[in-house]
Amino acid sequence: MGQEQMETQANDKRPRVSSDWVVSQDSEENVSPSTDYPRKRVNVACEVCRAINGHQSAPKSVSEDNQEVIHRLRRIEGLLENLSQANSNHGPVPPSTGHSSEVLTTPISPGVATAPSLEQRHNHLITETDLISEHALKGLARIVGQTIPEPLLPLSVTNDEIYLEIEIRRGEALLSGPLASLQDLDLSPKTCWRLQQSFARGILPWCPFIDQEECARNVTRTCDLQFPQHDLETSLALFVLALGDISKQDYRGDTANEFKGLDYFQLASSILSQPQHSAYSILAVQCRILKAFYYLFCLRPLQAFNSLHEASLAVLSLLQCKSRLERDPQLKEQVLRAYWTCYLFEHELQSNISYSSCLLQLQNEFVPLPLFDQDEPGSYWFLSEIAFRKIFSNSRDGFGWNAFMLHKTAVVHEIILQLQQWHDYLPGQVKFPMNVSPLMDSHKVFLRAQYFAVVGTLHWSFVVRLLTALPQDEKEYAAHLEAGAKCLESAVMHVHAVEPLLQERHLMLAANIIGLHCCVSILLCAYNVPVLASIQHPEQAEAIHKARNMLANWATSPVVANHVSRLDSLMMSKGLIVLSPAVSFSPAPSYRMG
Incomplete structure (x- = not known):
C-alpha cells in the first residue's frame, strides 16, 4: 500500500449508511480491543499482511524487521527455485550440494497465468485417486521415491469410491x-x-x-x-x-x-x-x-x-x-x-x-488484498488468515496430502521462521499466546489451533524420514529427532487448542475436523514405535483419547464415523483402550452415479 493511497484513505470521511441489524464490533458477541488501531481503513493490518507475504516491493514505511521478513521469503523462493530440476515421475532425484541425504522438491512455477491441467500439476503427475480423496492422510504416509514404512500403512488405507458415493448422496439429499x-x-x-x-x-x-x-x-x-x-x-x-x-x-x-x-x-x-x-x-x-x-x-x-x-x-x-x-x-x-x-x-x-x-x-501474487472501510468484525482475522495461508501454500507442493511428501530440511526451517514472523506481527485483535491457556475469542482459538497443526505437519517429514531411512550422520540424526519431537509436541498442542471449536456447529467446523483427524492420526501412528521411543510426548496417549472422543461427537456424519472407527481399530492394535463407546461405520448402499 503506497503512501499516497494511505493518505487518501486516512482523509476519506464519506458518510456510511447504517442499518439497525448490522452488528457492532463492540457488541457482546464481538468484543475486541481496538485502542491501538483506527476504525477507518485497516491500514496496519494491510501493511502487516503485505510485509509478511513480502512478494511486492517493500514500501518506504516498512521497518527493518519487516525487511528481514521479505528477505526470508525470498530465500524460500530461492531454495525452491534451486530445486526445480526434480523429476516428474516421483522417483529419486540427484541430491543438491551440501544436502546429500535429502530428497529434492519441485517448486510451484511463479507467474504462470493459466491453471494446470488435471493430468499434471506442479510438474508431477496426478493419478485418479489423487483428485478426490477420503481424507488428508495418504500423502503423509511416504516420502517421494520411498516405500511406505510399516507404522504408516494405516494412513494409506482408503476407499475413495465409497467416500465419493456417500458424499454425492449426502449432498443431493439437501x-x-x-x-x-x-x-x-x-x-x-x-x-x-x-x-x-x-x-x-x-x-x-x-x-x-x-x-x-x-x-x-x-x-x-x-x-x-x-x-x-x-x-x-x-x-x-x-x-x-x-x-x-x-x-x-x-x-x-x-x-x-x-x-x-x-x-x-x-x-x-x-x-x-x-x-x-x-x-x-x-x-x-x-x-x-x-x-x-x-x-x-x-x-x-x-x-x-x-x-x-x-x-x-x-x-x-x-x-x-x-x-x-x-x-x-x-x-x-x-x-x-x-x-x-x-x-x-x-x-x-x-x-x-x-x-x-x-x-x-x-x-x-497478482491480486491485491482487500481493504475495509472500517474495523469490520472479522477484518483482522481475514487478513491474518490470508497471510498465513500464503506463507504455507506457496510451498504447498512440497507437503502434499493426497499423493506423497517431499523432504527438504532448509525449506521447512525457512517456512517455520516465516510462520513465527507472522505471529510476531499479528495485530493485537487476533494475536494468540503460544500455549493452550483458555481463550474467549474464537478467531484467536482458530488461528492458534491452525498454527500448531501446520507446524506439526511441516515437521512430520522428519518423522517419516526416521521411519524410512535413518540419517547416518550423527548430527543430522539428532536434528531429525529434535524436529520429530517438535512434530508430536505440536500435534498434542493442536488437540488441546482445537477443543473449544468442536463444541458447536460453525463455518470452520469442517476444517477443524480435518485438522484434528490429521493430528490424531500421526500421533497414533507414531505411538509406541521403537525407532521413535526417544521422542514420544508424555501427553501423547491422553491427546489421542481426547481427539478420538471429540471426533466421535460428530460421528453422525458417516465420513467422520469412518474416521473414528479406524482410529478405534488402530488404538486397540496399539494397546490403547477405547474408553468411550465404539463407533461403527456402515458403507452407503450401492449408488450409481450419472
Missing part, C-alpha cells in the same frame, strides 16, 4: 424433496430481522466477504419488495436467512431435513440455478459463496467445493475486466473480497479435493 414456495416460508419482518442478526454474528465475523452495511441494504431492499421470485437479490437474501438459521442451531445430527434454514436454502439454490442468470456477475459469485457456506455448516465438503469452484471461475473472469474495475471501486472491492474468500476456503478443502486450490493459487 436439495431433494418438494421445493417450498415463497408463500410457504416465514418471511415476516420479525423473522427476517432475527435471522439477519444471526447471520451478522455467526457468518461475517468468520468471513467478511461482503460489507455488512452493503449486505444489509440488499436484504432490506429485497424484503421491502417482498422477495421478487426470479431475482438474484432474492437468492442472496434467502441464503442469508438460511445461514442465519443454521448458524444458531445446536444440532449434532446429519439428517438433511433436520437442518435449520433448509427451505430458504433450497429455494435460494433453485433461483440461483435458473438459466437467465449470468454466472459471471458479482451477485452470482456472492450467492455461490453463501451456498458453499451452508454446505460447510452441513459438513458437505464436496458440494462446498463445487460451489466455490464455480465462484472462483467467475471471479477470475471478473478480474480480467480491469478497466471496469478501475471505474467502479465498489465492484473492485467486492471482487477482491470474493477472490480471497474462495482462495481461503478452497485451501481448507484441499485435503479432500487435492486440486482444489490450483485455480487461484497461481494468481494470488
Whole structure:
C-alpha cells in the first residue's frame, strides 16, 4: 500500500449508511480491543499482511524487521527455485550440494497465468485417486521415491469410491424433496430481522466477504419488495436467512431435513440455478459463496467445493475486466473480497479435493488484498488468515496430502521462521499466546489451533524420514529427532487448542475436523514405535483419547464415523483402550452415479 493511497484513505470521511441489524464490533458477541488501531481503513493490518507475504516491493514505511521478513521469503523462493530440476515421475532425484541425504522438491512455477491441467500439476503427475480423496492422510504416509514404512500403512488405507458415493448422496439429499414456495416460508419482518442478526454474528465475523452495511441494504431492499421470485437479490437474501438459521442451531445430527434454514436454502439454490442468470456477475459469485457456506455448516465438503469452484471461475473472469474495475471501486472491492474468500476456503478443502486450490493459487501474487472501510468484525482475522495461508501454500507442493511428501530440511526451517514472523506481527485483535491457556475469542482459538497443526505437519517429514531411512550422520540424526519431537509436541498442542471449536456447529467446523483427524492420526501412528521411543510426548496417549472422543461427537456424519472407527481399530492394535463407546461405520448402499 503506497503512501499516497494511505493518505487518501486516512482523509476519506464519506458518510456510511447504517442499518439497525448490522452488528457492532463492540457488541457482546464481538468484543475486541481496538485502542491501538483506527476504525477507518485497516491500514496496519494491510501493511502487516503485505510485509509478511513480502512478494511486492517493500514500501518506504516498512521497518527493518519487516525487511528481514521479505528477505526470508525470498530465500524460500530461492531454495525452491534451486530445486526445480526434480523429476516428474516421483522417483529419486540427484541430491543438491551440501544436502546429500535429502530428497529434492519441485517448486510451484511463479507467474504462470493459466491453471494446470488435471493430468499434471506442479510438474508431477496426478493419478485418479489423487483428485478426490477420503481424507488428508495418504500423502503423509511416504516420502517421494520411498516405500511406505510399516507404522504408516494405516494412513494409506482408503476407499475413495465409497467416500465419493456417500458424499454425492449426502449432498443431493439437501436439495431433494418438494421445493417450498415463497408463500410457504416465514418471511415476516420479525423473522427476517432475527435471522439477519444471526447471520451478522455467526457468518461475517468468520468471513467478511461482503460489507455488512452493503449486505444489509440488499436484504432490506429485497424484503421491502417482498422477495421478487426470479431475482438474484432474492437468492442472496434467502441464503442469508438460511445461514442465519443454521448458524444458531445446536444440532449434532446429519439428517438433511433436520437442518435449520433448509427451505430458504433450497429455494435460494433453485433461483440461483435458473438459466437467465449470468454466472459471471458479482451477485452470482456472492450467492455461490453463501451456498458453499451452508454446505460447510452441513459438513458437505464436496458440494462446498463445487460451489466455490464455480465462484472462483467467475471471479477470475471478473478480474480480467480491469478497466471496469478501475471505474467502479465498489465492484473492485467486492471482487477482491470474493477472490480471497474462495482462495481461503478452497485451501481448507484441499485435503479432500487435492486440486482444489490450483485455480487461484497461481494468481494470488497478482491480486491485491482487500481493504475495509472500517474495523469490520472479522477484518483482522481475514487478513491474518490470508497471510498465513500464503506463507504455507506457496510451498504447498512440497507437503502434499493426497499423493506423497517431499523432504527438504532448509525449506521447512525457512517456512517455520516465516510462520513465527507472522505471529510476531499479528495485530493485537487476533494475536494468540503460544500455549493452550483458555481463550474467549474464537478467531484467536482458530488461528492458534491452525498454527500448531501446520507446524506439526511441516515437521512430520522428519518423522517419516526416521521411519524410512535413518540419517547416518550423527548430527543430522539428532536434528531429525529434535524436529520429530517438535512434530508430536505440536500435534498434542493442536488437540488441546482445537477443543473449544468442536463444541458447536460453525463455518470452520469442517476444517477443524480435518485438522484434528490429521493430528490424531500421526500421533497414533507414531505411538509406541521403537525407532521413535526417544521422542514420544508424555501427553501423547491422553491427546489421542481426547481427539478420538471429540471426533466421535460428530460421528453422525458417516465420513467422520469412518474416521473414528479406524482410529478405534488402530488404538486397540496399539494397546490403547477405547474408553468411550465404539463407533461403527456402515458403507452407503450401492449408488450409481450419472
